[in-house]
Amino acid sequence: MATSPNDISDVDLGWLWAQLAVERRFRRRAQPADSRLQGHAVVVGGGTAGYLTALTLITHCPRLRVSLVESPGIPIIGVGEATVPGILPFLHNWLAIDVAELYREVQPTWKLGIRFEWGKPAPYYFNAPFDWARDSGGILGSLQFTGSVNDMTFGSMLMSGDRVPIVRNGATLHSALQQVPIAYHLDNARFVAALKNIALARGVTYVPGTVLDVRRRGSAVGEIAAILLEHGVEIAGDLFVDCSGFRGRLITQVMGAQAVTYNSSLFTNKAIVFELPHHGLIKPYTTATTMRSGWTWNIPQKDCDHCGYVFSDEFASDDEAVKEATERFGAFLKDPRAVSFRSGRIDRPWIGNVVAIGNAQGFVEPLESTALMMITISLQLLIELLGREDELSELSDLYNRATCQLWDGLRWFLSIHYKYNKQVDSEFWESARRDTDIAGAEDILRIFRQRSPLRFRSRSLRVAVDRLEPFFYGLAGVDTILLGQGVTDDVMPSTEHEAQWRERKERLMTLVTHCLTMTEVLQTDDLFDRIQPLVSAVPRMRPARSISASDSSSPWW
Numbered sequence: 413m414a415t416s417p418n419d420i421s422d423v424d425l426g427w428l429w430a431q432l433a434v435e436r437r438f439r440r441r442a443q444p445a446d447s448r449l450q451g452h453a454v455v456v457g458g459g460t461a462g463y464l465t466a467l468t469l470i471t472h473c474p475r476l477r478v479s480l481v482e483s484p485g486i487p488i489i490g491v492g493e494a495t496v497p498g499i500l501p502f503l504h505n506w507l508a509i510d511v512a513e514l515y516r517e518v519q520p521t522w523k524l525g526i527r528f529e530w531g532k533p534a535p536y537y538f539n540a541p542f543d544w545a546r547d548s549g550g551i552l553g554s555l556q557f558t559g560s561v562n563d564m565t566f567g568s569m570l571m572s573g574d575r576v577p578i579v580r581n582g583a584t585l586h587s588a589l590q591q592v593p594i595a596y597h598l599d600n601a602r603f604v605a606a607l608k609n610i611a612l613a614r615g616v617t618y619v620p621g622t623v624l625d626v627r628r629r630g631s632a633v634g635e636i637a638a639i640l641l642e643h644g645v646e647i648a649g650d651l652f653v654d655c656s657g658f659r660g661r662l663i664t665q666v667m668g669a670q671a672v673t674y675n676s677s678l679f680t681n682k683a684i685v686f687e688l689p690h691h692g693l694i695k696p697y698t699t700a701t702t703m704r705s706g707w708t709w710n711i712p713q714k715d716c717d718h719c720g721y722v723f724s725d726e727f728a729s730d731d732e733a734v735k736e737a738t739e740r741f742g743a744f745l746k747d748p749r750a751v752s753f754r755s756g757r758i759d760r761p762w763i764g765n766v767v768a769i770g771n772a773q774g775f776v777e778p779l780e781s782t783a784l785m786m787i788t789i790s791l792q793l794l795i796e797l798l799g800r801e802d803e804l805s806e807l808s809d810l811y812n813r814a815t816c817q818l819w820d821g822l823r824w825f826l827s828i829h830y831k832y833n834k835q836v837d838s839e840f841w842e843s844a845r846r847d848t849d850i851a852g853a854e855d856i857l858r859i860f861r862q863r864s865p866l867r868f869r870s871r872s873l874r875v876a877v878d879r880l881e882p883f884f885y886g887l888a889g890v891d892t893i894l895l896g897q898g899v900t901d902d903v904m905p906s907t908e909h910e911a912q913w914r915e916r917k918e919r920l921m922t923l924v925t926h927c928l929t930m931t932e933v934l935q936t937d938d939l940f941d942r943i944q945p946l947v948s949a950v951p952r953m954r955p956a957r958s959i960s961a962s963d964s965s966s967p968w969w
């Protein structure tokens with residue numbers, strides 16, 4: 413046991429690593445795929461989706477020429493800052509973006525999970541940590557002996573203590589980053605600017621211009637031969653990637669993809685975006701706080717907290733949302749701005765030689781930080797497919813089925829956050845509890861109510877539930893979100909005695925007090941050296957769960 417704040421015995425550290433159940437992980441290097449695709453790829457859109465797409469194509473399709481067209485008159489959405497752990501391997505391995513460069517240009521902070529001020533009446537919160545499948549603290553003991561899920565893992569305890577998994581032992585720092593997954597909080601403006609610089613340096617051609625029309629190529633399914641910009645400029649291409657945001661300038665307006673709306677499950681359609689001072693406390697998690705007509709996100713950045721009140725304009729006006737947020741959180745640092753959005757997807761994200769990525773493909777309201785994750789998953793799937801065949805149209809069915817299933821899974825996963833949140837009584841929340849369509853989650857909910865937590869049940873039940881589970885967050889994710897909201901009290905009893913569980917919890921809590929804060933981490937000289945082993949030991953990206961699901965942990969987290 414620790415004897416002073418600066419002294420932890422080696423025994424304790426060894427014990428910690430054992431508790432955290434180290435997994436052997438493998439590096440996937442960013443290397444050119446075996447893509448035979450050649451010719452010219454034209455990406456339309458210069459937001460996060462556009463640049464991640466251009467970088468993916470230029471990195472993984474060595475024979476392809478890549479251009480990115482961006483309208484000078486249509487701004488990017490300018491939000492999208494919270495991520496999930498798959499972003500690290502994606503940026504640093506898949507795209508081979510240098511760790512030091514990203515930290516220099518973007519200054520990301522670390523996210524260990526989401527703190528939900530959600531579920532039961534306030535004051536109440538529960539953590540959804542990224543290490544939720546590891547159970548290093550013990551969720552059964554946590555529920556039985558404390559009444560909450562918050563002591564279920566070391567990552568969750570770090571969140572509650574505002575610490576990150578770097579343990580200080582005297583003058584030495586020990587990294588637990590390989591055991592406690594982290595994601596990034598990325599300042600959107602800095603992130604997109606950095607991606608643009610890297611893309612241009614790697615040979616992507618930047619073309620300012622607005623797509624006004626297209627020239628079609630005759631074929632059975634219909635393909636685009638060229639896009640037409642202002643002043644008669646024409647850009648011919650072989651593959652067109654539509655990253656034009658909610659407009660869907662090519663995939664919807666030209667190729668005729670149809671909208672599939674999620675309005676019956678997800679009622680919000682607007683956000684008021686604002687900034688708050690954090691007074692030096694950079695919290696290592698995103699916070700989702702229930703509000704009268706929706707919820708707010710708080711994404712801690714280096715200089716201040718980036719926030720947004722997500723609501724439904726049927727239940728509040730912009731002014732009412734600003735007023736409520738100001739009364740709740742204090743004065744904003746600068747003028748707020750409003751962003752409109754819609755939750756849903758298109759029916760065919762790949763038609764002919766046009767593929768949609770980003771908001772042009774789909775979007776679910778931002779509660780679980782899913783959009784960048786879907787961009788990364790879609791791009792990897794696209795490259796896997798492009799790498800195998802020359803005939804684009806033959807591959808589109810698989811891509812369309814897989815991405816649509818993933819979006820639908822996210823819709824149902826989010827729907828259970830809305831259906832069971834009893835934190836606030838208001839017109840919006842009464843309507844959400846009464847009317848939210850959770851049809852796609854009902855099978856798993858029925859079993860959950862009788863056999864909670866699902867992750868500890870017999871292998872045969874877990875495999876069966878896995879087949880039903882449409883969310884791809886894994887059974888630990890389902891358990892955490894439902895138990896965190898108190899959906900059932902009928903939970904399997906702890907297999908440990910209380911004293912045994914509490915002893916482990918106290919030891920983990922002692923270690924938490926020896927861990928660094930995010931502010932301290934940003935000040936350490938060898939920050940990049942500490943990230944580097946993590947980057948080289950991140951999980952391999954695996955194919956989408958909806959295609960092949962077999963384990964109870966999530967492949968993307």
Ligand SMILES: Cc1cc2nc3c(=O)[nH]c(=O)nc-3n(C[C@H](O)[C@H](O)[C@H](O)COP(=O)(O)OP(=O)(O)OC[C@H]3O[C@@H](n4cnc5c(N)ncnc54)[C@H](O)[C@@H]3O)c2cc1C
Binds near residue numbers: 485683771
């Ligand atoms: C309120 C809110 C909060 C969010 N929070 C998160 C989050 O925390 N985490 C997360 O992962 N995601 C989040 N997202 C989603 C995320 O912001 C987006 O998915 C992501 O930024 C990708 O956007 P995009 O590149 O598809 O579109 P945009 O950023 O809208 O970019 C569209 C681009 O297309 C160009 N364009 C449009 N039409 C034309 C044309 N005719 N010709 C040429 N160019 C054109 C525009 O100039 C622009 O460059 C959030 C979204 C919203 C609405």
